[in-house]
Amino acid sequence: MRLPPGVTSADFSKAIKEFEAVIGKEWVFTSDEDVDLYRDSYSPLWHEEDEPIPSAAVAPDGIEQIQAILKIANAYKIPLWTISTGRNLGYGGSAPLLGGSVVLDLKRMNRVLEVNDKNHYALVEPGVSYFDLYRYIHERGLKVWLDPPDPGWGSPVGNCLERGGGYTPMRDHYDAVCGMEVVLANGEVVRTGMGALPGSKTWQQYKYGFGPYVTGMFSQSNFGIVTKMGIWLMPEPEAYLSGTVTVSKHDDLFPLVEIFANLVNSGTLQATTLLTSPLWFSPPNEELDALRYSGSVPGLEDYARRKNIPYWSVPLPFYGPAKVIAAQWEYAKEKFSSIPGVKFEDGPSYRFPLSADQLAKMTDTVPFGIPSLQIFSIMGPHGQGHLGFSPIIPMTGEAVLESQKVFTQVYRDLGSPGGSATTFPIFSFFARAFVNIYLFPIEHDVEKNRKTREIYRRLIKESAARGWGEYRTHTTFMGDISDTYSFNNHALRHFHETIKDAVDPNGILSPGKCGIWPKRMRKATA
Amino acid sequence: MRHLAKAHEKGDGMKNATVGLLAALSLMLASTAFAAPDQEQIERGHKVYDKWCFPCHGTGVGKPGTDSLVARGQKPAVLEERTDLTVPAIKTFVRHGVLFMPMFRKTEVSDADLDAIAAYLTRNNKP
Numbered sequence: 059m060r061l062p063p064g065v066t067s068a069d070f071s072k073a074i075k076e077f078e079a080v081i082g083k084e085w086v087f088t089s090d091e092d093v094d095l096y097r098d099s100y101s102p103l104w105h106e107e108d109e110p111i112p113s114a115a116v117a118p119d120g121i122e123q124i125q126a127i128l129k130i131a132n133a134y135k136i137p138l139w140t141i142s143t144g145r146n147l148g149y150g151g152s153a154p155l156l157g158g159s160v161v162l163d164l165k166r167m168n169r170v171l172e173v174n175d176k177n178h179y180a181l182v183e184p185g186v187s188y189f190d191l192y193r194y195i196h197e198r199g200l201k202v203w204l205d206p207p208d209p210g211w212g213s214p215v216g217n218c219l220e221r222g223g224g225y226t227p228m229r230d231h232y233d234a235v236c237g238m239e240v241v242l243a244n245g246e247v248v249r250t251g252m253g254a255l256p257g258s259k260t261w262q263q264y265k266y267g268f269g270p271y272v273t274g275m276f277s278q279s280n281f282g283i284v285t286k287m288g289i290w291l292m293p294e295p296e297a298y299l300s301g302t303v304t305v306s307k308h309d310d311l312f313p314l315v316e317i318f319a320n321l322v323n324s325g326t327l328q329a330t331t332l333l334t335s336p337l338w339f340s341p342p343n344e345e346l347d348a349l350r351y352s353g354s355v356p357g358l359e360d361y362a363r364r365k366n367i368p369y370w371s372v373p374l375p376f377y378g379p380a381k382v383i384a385a386q387w388e389y390a391k392e393k394f395s396s397i398p399g400v401k402f403e404d405g406p407s408y409r410f411p412l413s414a415d416q417l418a419k420m421t422d423t424v425p426f427g428i429p430s431l432q433i434f435s436i437m438g439p440h441g442q443g444h445l446g447f448s449p450i451i452p453m454t455g456e457a458v459l460e461s462q463k464v465f466t467q468v469y470r471d472l473g474s475p476g477g478s479a480t481t482f483p484i485f486s487f488f489a490r491a492f493v494n495i496y497l498f499p500i501e502h503d504v505e506k507n508r509k510t511r512e513i514y515r516r517l518i519k520e521s522a523a524r525g526w527g528e529y530r531t532h533t534t535f536m537g538d539i540s541d542t543y544s545f546n547n548h549a550l551r552h553f554h555e556t557i558k559d560a561v562d563p564n565g566i567l568s569p570g571k572c573g574i575w576p577k578r579m580r581k582a583t584a
Numbered sequence: 585m586r587h588l589a590k591a592h593e594k595g596d597g598m599k600n601a602t603v604g605l606l607a608a609l610s611l612m613l614a615s616t617a618f619a620a621p622d623q624e625q626i627e628r629g630h631k632v633y634d635k636w637c638f639p640c641h642g643t644g645v646g647k648p649g650t651d652s653l654v655a656r657g658q659k660p661a662v663l664e665e666r667t668d669l670t671v672p673a674i675k676t677f678v679r680h681g682v683l684f685m686p687m688f689r690k691t692e693v694s695d696a697d698l699d700a701i702a703a704y705l706t707r708n709n710k711p
Contacts, residue, residue, distance in 0.1 A: 085691075092690060095679065099686035117691045147686060165691035185691075189639065210639065421646040431639040434684050435648035439655030441684050 059088070060113040062136050062158040063579075070113070073134045077116050080126035085166070087115040096144070096161045098153035100443030100500045102507045102514075102534050110157035110533070112139065119166040121285055125245040127162065128283075131566045132243065135578075138162040139568050140283050142184035142216035145209060148446050148497075149220065150533035155570040156579075167285065172262075175200040178291045179236060179262040184215040184284060188429040202291040203427035205229055210429025215287045219277045220530055223487030225425040227328035227377055228292045230488050237261040238273055239286035243562035248282070262288035278530070279554070280568035281561050297380040298426070300405035301387050303394050304336070304368030308355045310397050311370050312455035317393050318372060319453045322489050326386050329375040329425070333458070333484040333492070336367050353466075373405060375425065380409070436497065443500035445510065447517050449526040450491045451484075457526075458484055461494050464524065468516045472509070493529060518542060533570075540573020555580070622703075629704025632697045636688070637663065649685060667709050671702040 061070050077086045087093055096112050103109040116138075118124050131138050139159040144152030154161060168185035173195055180202075182191060188206040191214060195202055205224035207217050214231075221232040228234050237251040251267040252258040265273065276282050305314055314333075321327040337358055340346060349357045362369050374390055376383035394400050408416065412426060423430050437444050451457045485493045496517075498510045515538055521527065522542035531539050543550055554574045558565070565576020640649035641663045653661035660666060678698055681687040693701070 087690065091679075095687050095689040097687070099681050115689075143692075144689065145686075151686065152689065163689065163691050165689070189635070418644055423646070429639075430646055431648060432646035433648075434640065435646075435651055437684060439648075439652040443684060 060090075060093070060111065060158060062113050062160060063156065065134060065136055065158075069134045070136070073130050073136055074114060076130045077114075077127060080130070081116060081118050081123045085117040085119075087117075096152045096163075098147075098151035098533075100147045100151060100445065101153060102445055102500055102511055102532065104500075104502045104507065105504055106507075108157075110154050110159070112154050112161045113158045115161040115163050117163040117166050121239075121241060121247060124162075124241050124283060124285065125247075128241070128243060128245050128566070131160070132564045135564050136160055136566060137569045138566055140164065142213035142219075143187050143211060145187070145212045146216060146220065147209065148444050148532065149530065153533070155533040155536060155568070159569070162283065164283075164285075170194045171286065173198070173200055173202065173291070174262070175202045175291075175293075177263055178202050178293050180204070180214070180289050180291055181262055181286060182214055182289065183286060184213055186215070187211050187213055188217075192427075192429050201294040203228070203294055204289075204291055204429075205231065205234070205427060206424050206429040207231070208424060208433035209431055210424075211431065214289050215284055218287060218289060219284060221277055222530070223330065223485070223493070225330040225375070226292060226427060228290065229330045232274070232277055234290040235273060235277075235287060236263065236265045236290055237267075237288040238276060238284050240276055240282035240284050242282045243564070243567050247285075250276075251288075253288075262290075275557070278572045280571040280574055281557060283567070292377075292427070294410055295377040295379075297383060297407065297409050298375065298377050299380075299383050299387060299407035300373055300375045301391070302371060302373045302403045302405055303390070304371045304401045304403070305397055306359075306362060306369055306399050306401075308359055308369055310400075311458060313397050314370055314372065314394070315453060315455040315458065317396070318486075319490070321374075321390055321393065322453070322486065326389060327374060327376075329377055330485060330487050331373050331375060333370070333372045333486070335369060336371050337362055337369060340365070340367055353463075368401070437499055441499060442502060445498045445500050445514070445532055446495055446530075447498065447514055448493050448495045448528055448530060449517075449521040450488075450529050451494050451526050453486075453490055453492050458492065460524065461521075461526065464520050465494075465496070465517060468513060468520055472513050472516060474509075474513065494526075536570065537573050543573075625700050625703040626707050628697075629700035629702070629707075632693065632701050633664070633704050636693055636697075637701065640685070652683060663705055666705065669705050669709070671699075671706060674698075674702045674705055 059067065059070070061067060074086060074088055093112055093114060096115050101109055116127055118127055137156055137159040139154030140162045141152045142164050144163065144165065152161060164184040166185055167183040168190060169183045170186055170191055171181040171183065173180045180191060188204065188210040191204055195204065203226060204214070205226045205228035207222045207224050218231045218235045223229050224231060237249065237253045239253065240248045240250065242248060250273040251261060252264050253261040254267055276284055303314070338350065346361060349361055359369065374387065376386050391402050417423065422432050424432070451461050483495055485495055487493050498514065500507060500510065511534070514535060518528065518535065518538050527542055528539045540551060551573060558574050559577050562576060565578050569576055569579050640647055642650065643662050650661050663669065675698055677685070678688050678693060
């Protein structure tokens with residue numbers, strides 16, 4: 059039997075029996091065969107001694123069962139790693155950060171409690187997936203959109219807590235959170251925002267309630283177990299249109315991004331897009347490969363001119379009333395027209411709801427509020443897993459170029475081939491800053507994964523040295539990234555630890571999550 | 585399954601564990617006796633399949649599981665159209681995963697659900 063760290067075999071056996079008594083034997087998993095299902099299929103530590111494999115899993119259904127589990131875990135000091143749907147692949151999946159933890163699997167708590175298409179919000183439990191919520195809305199013909207992340211089997215609760223991103227104007231998922239119900243480590247149930255007011259009529263309509271705003275404390279943290287969450291939805295838009303802006307010179311990137319940032323931060327552009335260089339995505343050939351490797355700007359500009367390929371490109375998606383978004387696209391074109399030689403191309407446009415025929419032809423439905431698993435084709439038909447490196451960089455042309463240069467150099471220093479010109483795709487999941495997302499392939503190959511971890515850790519350090527930090531990461535690197543948020547001798551971490559010790563004195567909730575360790579485990583991990 | 589093993593031989597980077605899994609599944613294909621599932625079980629399996637499997641293995645565009653099987657020469661690539669899948673092979677894939685398909689926990693697909701999926705996907709097998 060695998061054991062949680064510091065827990066005796068006798069105590070663990072007693073705890074398991076007590077878990078079984080409160081939630082039923084069927085929902086306490088202890089055999090290797092069952093517990094192995096909680097391993098991270100995309101673990102960069104797969105088959106290595108350090109791979110964090112849980113000791114057991116418990117799957118309660120309801121707050122009372124969670125409270126009973128907490129009482130047992132507190133008594134025996136058993137670490138519980140909470141998951142909602144456990145489909146956070148690329149970030150740890152259903153596996154804990156600390157090997158031997160008991161996974162608290164909330165998948166059975168899968169009720170959509172309310173969807174309101176007049177005030178546009180939902181109230182859901184953690185085991186609800188984006189597919190579940192979409193089905194609920196679609197079956198009832200409600201005129202609201204959710205904003206799914208790339209994989210649709212994840213949980214709105216989990217993804218919002220991890221501060222994930224989507225593609226529509228509701229793309230900043232944590233920003234859409236409005237009110238939570240949280241079970242604290244001592245079993246006390248707290249409702250945040252307006253939910254603290256008994257009989258509140260606006261728990262999902264106004265975020266802040268009265269007094270300190272604590273809802274955010276439960277995101278990317280281990281301070282409590284979120285059992286209900288309010289999420290704002292988007293009224294079904296009337297229409298969508300997109301257009302692409304392209305420029306021909308390397309230095310056109312500077313005004314391109316400056317105008318782009320103005321349009322985003324003024325609310326003209328509200329949805330996610332991807333800034334790329336078509337030179338990077340053009341079919342490879344010997345000349346272009348050599349130019350990309352050298353990073354020669356005159357050479358790449360000359361190649362682009364001869365082949366009639368733009369140097370930079372950014373598609374602009376618009377959602378809303380047809381007349382309004384047509385005007386927004388016209389306004390954007392007017393602003394970008396200050397760049398000599400800029401070109402515009404009209405893209406697809408739709409009226410909603412989409413017809414069955416339109417849907418059948420769509421490879422990727424996610425930008426239209428319809429969950430999908432299409433993203434899993436990203437590593438190719440023979441791919442195994444992936445791992446994302448995702449620093450936040452300033453929304454400036456200078457930062458884009460510098461980040462490409464720095465990250466490419468890390469690759470080359472460590473013996474991997476690297477390119478230039480947006481090898482690392484630049485996404486605009488959030489206003490005012492870009493997210494630079496690079497996916498590493500993960501295989502069940504110890505040596506390749508070791509190399510990936512080495513590159514990943516160098517990227518973290520090089521980013522931090524330039525003032526760029528990651529917005530989210532795989533459990534394997536949570537400590538590394540937490541280390542970089544070190545202003546004033548790690549004052550923020552000390553504050554997190556102070557809260558942790560106060561609200562979870564036995565240190566049972568998700569130890570190590572985002573670099574936050576309970577007092578009793580700190581020395582071992584310092 | 586034969587085609588999965590073939591894909592590996594071409595050098596797609598998979599390691600011993602995957603080879604072992606695929607070899608075991610090939611044996612299951614060859615040796616498992618056929619037993620006709622009942623209609624109720626097949627209908628339940630269809631529902632569970634639609635919820636858990638179709639988004640990746642269904643028909644149409646944007647289905648990475650189907651696309652992967654196409655790329656690896658599996659015919660038909662849509663699992664619902666197959667007549668050579670076996671119950672043990674289906675269960676092994678769901679509980680162990682393969683390539684980018686992860687394993688599924690029992691809180692997602694229960695043993696009873698998995699029996700039903702297997703009944704659905706083997707409904708057209710010849711005795």
